[in-house]
Amino acid sequence: MTDDNLILNCQNVVMDYDGFKALNNCNFSVHYNELRVVIGPNGAGKTTLLDVICGKTKPTSGKVLFGKGINLVGKNAEDITKLGVGRKFQAPSIYANLSVWQNLDLSVKRASKGVFPTLMGRSTPAERERIDETLETIGLTEHAHDRAGSLSHGQKQWLEIGMVILQDPSLLLVDEPVAGMSDKETEQTGQLLTKLSGKQAIVVIEHDMDFVRQIANIVTVLAEGTVVCEGTVETVQADEHVRAIYLGRAKVAH
């Protein structure tokens, strides 16, 4: 069943929280260098899906195959990260008390991230160059030596994306990157993600349909823990089932 073009293949993943199935037989796959957007109503299991992939939570059952058939289930988060899965959280998760530069420096992909290599290691010129490049990419060159905690919300989001990029992931998981951003920041974020998608596969969770339209190629709709529909933005929007889910939900919610 393996497909050589798939970087990620989730098979029959079930995540059961005391009877509540956040993921229910979820099958989800992503190709190399693809930018995939996952949408779905609240509680559909989107964040849980990312949690399962990156090792933050262990699924009740199912397989998560990555790259050349490595099953990620049961591996711990550090190892999954080292395999090349990067994760950006919904709320910006950065080191507030370190400078932007230090934030990035810690994230650079290195041969070993054990205690003693980290204690002894110094950044090589090549690494510095990469960090500078990334700073450029995320537009924070001027803030390189500011305390990360003093950045604006959008800047923090970018910083986190920058940190993930420096890990050289082949799969990048991004959870609601533009929540709380201004329109301009949203647009810049979109450009950033599009630019990155050439080099690695990216899975983005998003609510903002304008943003989805801006970046998305293929959209996956998740509801009640399973994939309901997959296709281009237009196809998905035209799908009756999807409309029913959103509208039905909307009725209940308001």
Added chain:
Amino acid sequence: MSVAGIPMRIILLSLVVFLPFGSDLRSALAAGEEGQTTSSSPQSANPIDQALLDIKSEDAAVRSAAAALLIEKGDASLLPKLDEIRADADRATRQAIKPVIDLLKNHANLTSEQADTRRSAAADLVGTGRPEAIAWLEASAAKEQVWWVKYTMEESAQLMRLRSEDQTVRLLAIKKLGDLRSQNGLSALKEFVETGAQSEATDEQRALATAAQTSVGEIDSWFWWAGAIETFFRGISLSSILLMMSLGLAIVFGLMGVINMAHGELMMVGAYATFITQQAFIAWFSPEHFDWYFPVALPVAFLSAALFGLVLEATVIRFLYGRLLETLLATWGVSLILMQAARVYFGDLTAVIAPQALRGGAQVMVGVYLPYNRIFIIVLSIVCVLGIYFLLFRSNLGVRVRAVTQNRNMSACLGIPTRKVDAYTFAFASGLAGIAGWALTMVGNVDPGLGQNYIVDAFMVVVTGGVGKLAGTIWASLGIGGLNKLIEPISGAVYGKVFILVGVILFLQWRPQGLFAAKGRNADA
């Protein structure tokens, strides 16, 4: 000191300093005593009166004869006179008079109104070793209503029969003691077994030994079970104390995200509130109402601890919501302050006198004696658990508290006054600590260190139980308390505690979130 007092004092001091050193203190002190005892009194016709005089004689033979006469002829009416003699007597007289008093007093006490006194008398008569007591005991046993007193009377009678000269009487007594499962007879029975085992033992002794062996076996196996039941009870008792302490801790930890290191000191507040109530009763009410102070102290303890809790919440804790470690440190500081304040204010060990109803215990079966104060705490802890359950899960306030716990902002939007809910929850948990302190006055002293004694254990309970789960707290306190008492007889108190700590650490390896971990998406946020 007044001015006039000074010269007075100087004179006294110089007197003290220059007092001749040669005089022996002992002789000075004892002068009065000897003067009294040597004065002999005129003869008297009544043999009892004569015996009362003779017992003070310097001749040992006269003394013992007088004692024998008093035992034979005397009754309880002599006791005041005997006590009077005893108070002034020298050592020899006291020794002579002691068995007389013992026997007469205990004989009289066999018909006392108080069951305890009757029982004590029955037990003490064994020590006198006078055969005439057997008849008294058996006569009283026949009339006795309270099973435990009756048991003691029968046991005492049989214990005295063991000393009989008659082989059959002894054999029967040995068998009876076995039937009675008499723990007090154990050492005597074992002596029979040992005598019988010796090579030069007579056939009679061997027969006694065989019978005694059977009885010892019966008694031993009975007391193994009795011991097991008592150990179990002690475990439950310790658990209930831990539970009382941890409930409040678990509430503030689980519902409010506050680690309250001053929880133990809030208990101390409850205990001191009980003490103050007692003092107020002593000062303002007549002694026959004294025991009422204890029920009255319950609301006083609850409210005063709750008040302290309110103040603590308003002045310290509310600045620290969401900063667990900081609450831990700040409340630790508060606990230091409260402890020292108690030390300065109350100055000393103070204790609460237990009401009559909570003294002593119940003999539920032979070998199993359960103190009332422990039973009381066990029942109280059950009541508290039920109370909390209804308050949190069945009342309006409980719904609000849990709403605030789960989503503070949303609750605020819905019009729940979150500040007030916080304050009330904290005050309620503090009040619970006050109740725990109130109850603890029944087992220990009221001193500034009261809270520190169990606090580490209580935190272990909360950690082991898992945050915010009532059931977890209950199970963990049962587990830790029970295990502690199970290990203690083998390892001693200290290593028992160490084992428990190691156990908890290993347990957390297996379940880092405690026994009843909160599961769900936000479990480890």
Added chain:
Amino acid sequence: MPEQMATQQNSRETLSFYITGFVLLVVLPVLNVLPSEDSWLYLSDFRLNQFGKFLCFAILALGLDLIWGYCGVLSMGQGVFFGFGAYCMGMYLALQIGKESVYGSELPDFMVWTQVKELPFFWYPFKSFAGALLGAILVPVLFATIFGFLAFRSRIKGVYFAIITQALAFAAWLVFNRNETRLGGTNGLTDFKQLLGYRLSDPSTQRGLYIMTVLALGAAYLFCRWIVASRAGKVLIAIRDSESRVTFSGYTPWMFKLFVFVVAAGLAGVSGMLYVPQVGIITPAQIGVLPSLEVVIWVAVGGRGTLIGAVLGAVAVNYGRSVLTNYFPEAWPFILGGLFVIVVTMFPDGLLGMIRKLSERKKTPAPLIKAEGSTAA
């Protein structure tokens, strides 16, 4: 440009390091030796000795600062590691008493009155000074490794860890108090006579010990600064700020925690080792819950997350204690408790934070370490 700033700050720090070192190492001992006893400049043996004790505590505080101030893991059991170091040295010193003891026995006094006839096996390594030195560092380090491994690997965090370490302190206190432990029970170890042939009662020996302490403190400070300045030091701060992010950057946070916990334990051991010959007694009272927490307050008062703060806090609080207990003995617990409350609620950055805030009000760069209070479990 950033490097410039850093070096500027570094050179300032280095300068103050040298000045402090000079004062501690040269000026104070000279004031002790040269001026006559009546001179106002004269520093008595007693004061110098007392100061040496404070500096021992400063080493202990440095360790806690690493784990708590930088890494955000509150250990309430530092007293235990301090005690391990102290007892190791104490055992050596106790064996050096020899026939000079009250009972005139080769065994330490307490063994005589607890009727121990033979030296327990675990005392043997401490017959030699090297054994004591090694033990004073290795015992706490090994113990911390085992305990830390169990605790951190199973993700016991935040308050859970704090409570477990507090229970550890409590349990250790109980065990050390027990005479069956063969470590002198409540009395601990005392009545030491000599160290490597030098009489401990000689002022010159005490002066030597003081200088050793200053040197050890200097070394400990440099060592900690090296850790903090390294990338691993940044990881520690990162763990404090956002542990999950650290995980998703490919580090294993519990390994770093374990590392720094072990370093802190080793420093505590060194501190205890230096403390014993200067104070002349070690008892379980130094191991329990309260002494372990006092370390926390030193660091908090001085300013957590800054090494100088830890040193400053340890010296200031202890000096304050020594002075205040003279004048207001019954007030000291109030002051200590009040310090806890006030520092935690109002001055999370401690003394140093206040000074910085005052002096850098106009300059923009915020202090590197700012307690965000995000240390929730």
Added chain:
Amino acid sequence: METKLPQGSKQVSDVEVLTEESGSSRREFLGQSGRVAAGVGVAALLGNLGNYALSYAAGGPPIKIGILHSLSGTMAISEVSLRDVVLMAVEEINKAGGVMGRQIEAKVVDPASNWDLFAEKAKQLLLEDKVSVVFGCWTSVSRKSVLPVFEKNNGLLFYPVQYEGEECSKNVFYTGAAVNQQAAPAVEYLMSPEGGNYKKFYLLGTDYVYPRTTNKILRAMLLAKKVPAANIEEEYTPFHHQDYQTICGKIKKFAAGGGAAVISTINGDSNVPFYKEFGNQGLRAEDAPIMAFSVAEDELRGMDTSALVGHLAAWNYYQSVDTPQNKKFVANFKAYCKRNNLPDGENRVTDDPIEAAYFGVYVWKQAVEKAGSIEVDAVRKAVYGQKFLAPGGQIMMDEANQHTHKPVLIGEIMKNGQFKVIWRSKGLVKPEPWSEYTNPEKGCDWINHQGTYQKK
């Protein structure tokens, strides 16, 4: 001389006690509010203020003495009273003209129940304040921790508490009892027909040097008196132990069949839970009396005595001792506490260590006057053989061994927290720092030997 003890002759009933106390309790209850403020400040100032006014009155500069008792921490409960009584003695002496015409100035320090701090504070008193004598310490731990300091700097310490012996320092005068002046006679008493012919002994103590050593000596003594080893049980609990359920269960088992007594060296706050549990598990003083060596009036003051009545204690002095000088002493002490707003004021009681601390000051004063100097070695030599009419009766300092000849009194605890003396030794008992049972070959002598020596 009247020998009847007031409390002994009058059977005070339950109700009477309550009404008797009610008057003062009400006052106390109402008056407590003013005490907080006073308590904190006064304690610290007492040491200095009271004496400054008088200190330069006559005869040269004041003589400095040190008081080394814990005023905070767990031991404060016991030790504060000793500080109070020493200050009272100083005040008395100063009012009476001082020592050799010089006033005494007391320097009070607080070692805060911290044994390490004891050593530091002792150093401070000797080296910084240069006091000529120190009155202090309670626990053996604290004494052991200051001992090297006193020996190193040739200081002088008066130690007022009963202790385990096996010590013979020339820098310490022990005004409390050695084991043969308290524990050993008490156990002998229990074994005597008058004492009840007890045959089994449960030695229960707090885990530290005093109980351990005392029980070691008692065990040797019991074995020497042919008590089989099976009839001796020994157990230790940690400081502040609260839960005596298991131990009382063991005692119950041990005491079944009669003839058993408990020898308690339990210290401080563990006593109340122990006695309570003892009573609540159905054990009575008649079944198994508890003979305590660490429970005195000062500790009983706050306890619920109902659980303790009928149990025994052994000391060298009780507040109830009926001598004129004791009546005066007790009254003075109560008045002193009240006048200085000390906690509990006139409800304070005296007890053995308080008395020993008190007469220690006078013994030192007499020795200074005899020596005509405050120099330690001279004073020390002058102390030997000093006699003093202490509140409890005449006492004498030993000629050579640093200890005190004292009478032994066994008392029964009464409902009002006082003791009824039920036995007293004939005359004074000579102190034996080295027990004849455990160290028969050793002696202590600073005149003919250098401290501890081997007897030939």
